[in-house]
Amino acid sequence: MKHVIIGNGIAGVSAAEAIRLLEATADITIIGDETFPPYSRPMISHVLAGSQPHGKLPIRSEHFYADQKITPLLGRRAVGIDVAGRQVLLADDTRIGFDRLLIAAGADPRPLKAEGLDLKNIFYMRTQEHAKQQVAALDGARRAVVLGGGLVGFKAAYGLLRRGLAVTMLITSGYPLSMQVDETAGRMILDELVRHGLTVQVGVTVRAFEGNGSVRAAVTDAGTRLPCDMVIIGKGVLPCRTFIPKGQIEVDLGVVVDEHLQTTAPGIYAAGDVAEMVDIARGCRWVNALWPEAVGQGRVAGLNMAGREVAYPGSLSRNVMRVFDLDVLTVGNVTPREEAGYRIVQTGGAAQKYYRRLVLRDDLLVGAVMINRIEQGGVLRSLIENRIPIRLPPERLVAPGFNFGQLLY
Amino acid sequence: MKQVVVHPERCVGCMQCMLACATAHSRSLTLFAAVQETPQPKPRIHVGAGRFNEGFPNRCRHCDPAPCQMACLAGAIYRRDGAGTVMINPDRCINCASCAMACPYGVIRFHEDPLGPAGHAIAVKCDNCSARVAKGQIPACVEICKAGALTYEEMDAAMRRKTRDVSRSMSTDADQPAIPAGVALLKTIKQSEIALSGS
Numbered sequence: 001m002k003h004v005i006i007g008n009g010i011a012g013v014s015a016a017e018a019i020r021l022l023e024a025t026a027d028i029t030i031i032g033d034e035t036f037p038p039y040s041r042p043m044i045s046h047v048l049a050g051s052q053p054h055g056k057l058p059i060r061s062e063h064f065y066a067d068q069k070i071t072p073l074l075g076r077r078a079v080g081i082d083v084a085g086r087q088v089l090l091a092d093d094t095r096i097g098f099d100r101l102l103i104a105a106g107a108d109p110r111p112l113k114a115e116g117l118d119l120k121n122i123f124y125m126r127t128q129e130h131a132k133q134q135v136a137a138l139d140g141a142r143r144a145v146v147l148g149g150g151l152v153g154f155k156a157a158y159g160l161l162r163r164g165l166a167v168t169m170l171i172t173s174g175y176p177l178s179m180q181v182d183e184t185a186g187r188m189i190l191d192e193l194v195r196h197g198l199t200v201q202v203g204v205t206v207r208a209f210e211g212n213g214s215v216r217a218a219v220t221d222a223g224t225r226l227p228c229d230m231v232i233i234g235k236g237v238l239p240c241r242t243f244i245p246k247g248q249i250e251v252d253l254g255v256v257v258d259e260h261l262q263t264t265a266p267g268i269y270a271a272g273d274v275a276e277m278v279d280i281a282r283g284c285r286w287v288n289a290l291w292p293e294a295v296g297q298g299r300v301a302g303l304n305m306a307g308r309e310v311a312y313p314g315s316l317s318r319n320v321m322r323v324f325d326l327d328v329l330t331v332g333n334v335t336p337r338e339e340a341g342y343r344i345v346q347t348g349g350a351a352q353k354y355y356r357r358l359v360l361r362d363d364l365l366v367g368a369v370m371i372n373r374i375e376q377g378g379v380l381r382s383l384i385e386n387r388i389p390i391r392l393p394p395e396r397l398v399a400p401g402f403n404f405g406q407l408l409y
Numbered sequence: 410m411k412q413v414v415v416h417p418e419r420c421v422g423c424m425q426c427m428l429a430c431a432t433a434h435s436r437s438l439t440l441f442a443a444v445q446e447t448p449q450p451k452p453r454i455h456v457g458a459g460r461f462n463e464g465f466p467n468r469c470r471h472c473d474p475a476p477c478q479m480a481c482l483a484g485a486i487y488r489r490d491g492a493g494t495v496m497i498n499p500d501r502c503i504n505c506a507s508c509a510m511a512c513p514y515g516v517i518r519f520h521e522d523p524l525g526p527a528g529h530a531i532a533v534k535c536d537n538c539s540a541r542v543a544k545g546q547i548p549a550c551v552e553i554c555k556a557g558a559l560t561y562e563e564m565d566a567a568m569r570r571k572t573r574d575v576s577r578s579m580s581t582d583a584d585q586p587a588i589p590a591g592v593a594l595l596k597t598i599k600q601s602e603i604a605l606s607g608s
């Protein structure tokens with residue numbers, strides 16, 4: 001059996017390991033754009049913040065490919081898939097034949113449209129190379145502008161604040177992380193960031209960058225000039241899907257997969273940030289571009305590719321963030337668009353430096369936000385993920401002393 | 410291979426296991442000296458209040474596959490070869506708490522630890538007392554527990570006994586699972602108290 005994997009991120013790596021577990025001798029080829037050893041993408045924000053050195057990014061040995069008997073085609077890009085001919089097309093016209101294919105190409109930063117993007121010290125934040133360049137640009141930098149208040153924008157701003165820069169964050173909603181948390185939690189996070197020196201401008205976008213070689217200012221759509229020595233763009237991500245033949249493999253926002261991670265083309269699978277599948281809490285298809293999802297999906301895709309039928313229960317959004325003195329944990333659907341049909345239970349708030357919000361639908365938990373005392377968050381996630389009917393009164397579930405033991409009777 | 414087996418129905422909530430665990434994961438290894446150490450050694454087993462306020466000893470299950478390992482952003486969680494013990498490498502952990510989100514039992518804590526890097530909080534959880542076991546001792550929590558709520562057994566023997574207990578408790582004619590009389594009484598009292606107070 002010849003397995004080909006497009007993408008050497010954690011989804012591709014986890015899939016290769018799962019295949020190797022079941023098939024000691026199968027042919028495995030990984031086509032990967034990045035030549036760096038498999039590494040932790042989330043950790044690049046710790047490198048920017050200075051809490052971890054760049055050297056700690058790899059999470060597999062430099063001999064990973066040899067140890068697992070994988071043929072690596074690194075520094076190469078897939079540009080097309082011949083579905084009927086069972087071949088992957090590379091940029092240099094090489095064709096790689098496959099019996100089973102995994103698309104694990106991840107996501108790219110959502111591009112910004114503005115003038116002056118080619119000035120130095122304007123960055124996206126996705127790869128170890130970006131992190132290296134950002135750290136180099138810190139030297140002598142005093143003021144930074146961060147575009148976007150989602151996960152990556154937030155992490156960029158947090159890292160730059162920790163480096164002692166004066167940071168201005170431009171966001172479209174009223175508080176950061178509005179896709180991840182509800183308004184109460186969002187305001188607590190915002191206050192904490194502002195308390196540590198962050199400047200926030202709401203409802204503002206950037207029209208152009210100015211500078212002479214290097215960026216010196218960002219110009220907003222309202223015409224305001226924001227002086228800066230460094231810009232990080234974090235406006236979300238888009239699945240890498242340009243090389244996928246849409247007529248033959250169904251692509252929505254991401255590549256659509258079933259519970260076995262198989263695309264609409266038999267024998268072709270997708271996993272990780274590029275894949276779109278049913279979200280357990282929302283009950284509809286969703287792209288949950290998250291590390292634990294990429295690991296789990298990659299692993300299950302690999303098992304299925306090696307012939308063991310394993311079902312993936314669906315994806316689930318979840319996140320943990322440390323924001324100076326706040327620990328924030330969020331899972332599932334925390335802000336249902338229509339509140340009708342949902343029950344929301346909350347305790348705490350800004351004054352208590354402690355907050356919990358649970359979202360229930362009938363007797364199922366579908367979402368939770370915790371600020372501080374987050375240790376039991378995994379128990380709540382497990383209740384959501386396994387769709388376990390809640391017999392405990394939600395008031396007990398939301399109380400500070402809640403623990404796993406209370407679910408047993 | 411022997412493992413710690415938890416029998417929550419026997420727990421009297423005395424929290425002796427927590428003290429013993431903290432001591433076993435201190436630098437000095439004695440309770441008296443451990444309380445004066447900085448950072449303070451902390452327990453890796455947690456006795457929480459159950460539904461009826463009864464004690465519930467909660468510790469890492471060393472799951473296979475381990476959800477915490479799959480969620481770890483830094484590749485810090487690994488399985489010790491042979492023993493099946495899920496371990497956290499204190500030098501790789503970045504204290505991101507991604508594992509707290511993953512663990513279905515809520516057994517991971519985050520703090521500076523005597524056995525970790527100085528001045529940094531890290532993820533800390535049960536390590537099956539691997540240091541003690543290597544010296545021929547049994548896990549500290551089992552050694553101290555006088556209620557029989559924590560035992561150290563060959564896993565298949567423990568499994569067989571659990572199954573037997575469950576099947577016994579299902580059939581009305583048979584004996585109840587062997588809970589010490591005093592503990593059963595304590596639990597009954599607590600449960601009826603709670604029922605009376607209407608919560």
Ligand SMILES: Cc1cc2nc3c(=O)[nH]c(=O)nc-3n(C[C@H](O)[C@H](O)[C@H](O)COP(=O)(O)OP(=O)(O)OC[C@H]3O[C@@H](n4cnc5c(N)ncnc54)[C@H](O)[C@@H]3O)c2cc1C
Binds near residue numbers: 010105106243271290
């Ligand atoms: C700054 C930052 C912080 C984050 N923090 C968190 C966090 O705290 N928690 C969390 O859960 N998640 C976090 N994430 C998200 C997490 O990193 C991703 O979900 C995860 O890395 C996705 O893995 P993947 O393997 O699906 O994709 P990727 O890691 O994107 O890997 C895909 C690989 O495929 C390559 N590739 C793409 N197209 C091609 C092609 N055509 N040919 C060849 N190769 C190709 C890419 O270069 C890339 O190396 C963060 C991400 C960033 C950027």
Ligand code: SF4
Binds near residue numbers: 475514
């Ligand atoms: S920490 Fe939790 S998830 Fe990890 S092995 Fe232990 S019980 Fe399982």
Ligand code: SF4
Binds near residue numbers: 531
């Ligand atoms: S806190 Fe440490 S052990 Fe837990 S997921 Fe993060 S790096 Fe891994």
